[in-house]
Amino acid sequence: xxxxxxxxxxxxxxxxxxxxxxxxxxxxxxxxxxxxxxxxxxxxxxxxxxxxxxxxxxxxxxxxxxxxxxxxxxxxxxxxxxxxxxxxxxxxxxxxxxxxxxxxxxxxxxxxxxxxxxx
Numbered sequence: 336x337x338x339x340x341x342x343x344x345x346x347x348x349x350x351x352x353x354x355x356x357x358x359x360x361x362x363x364x365x366x367x368x369x370x371x372x373x374x375x376x377x378x379x380x381x382x383x384x385x386x387x388x389x390x391x392x393x394x395x396x397x398x399x400x401x402x403x404x405x406x407x408x409x410x411x412x413x414x415x416x417x418x419x420x421x422x423x424x425x426x427x428x429x430x431x432x433x434x435x436x437x438x439x440x441x442x443x444x445x446x447x448x449x450x451x452x453x454x
Contacts, residue, residue: 340375340430341449347440348375348432351450355379363431365392370433377450378429386429387422390414398436402428406448411437 340348350373354360360378364370380386383404390397393416401410404427412421413434430448 338451349373352376376431383425383427385424386426390419396434398432400430401426408444408446
């Protein structure tokens with residue numbers, strides 16, 4: 336079974352791409368033309384850390400979720416290509432999704448994200 340992304344029990348992405356290595360975390364969604372509607376990229380960090388996301392070499396805006404160790408939303412932002420940057424402390428996961436996902440799924444700080452990291 337492929338990993339799926341849920342928010343408070345409801346499926347919000349059916350395809351997940353994980354970024355675990357330094358290279359995959361550095362590249363993220365850079366240089367891509369778009370991201371399919373039902374997809375999300377999840378950045379996995381070994382322990383809660385200070386994490387920054389930049390939008391250099393991005394062609395489209397995205398919604399970014401910062402999660403704590405319990406996979407609860409600690410911050411959510413819409414970032415624009417070339418001009419966006421956000422950083423937060425105590426973050427274990429970062430999720431990048433299509434612009435509009437925050438509103439579409441009514442995501443909110445404190446909400447519970449669910450996914451299984453199948454290595």
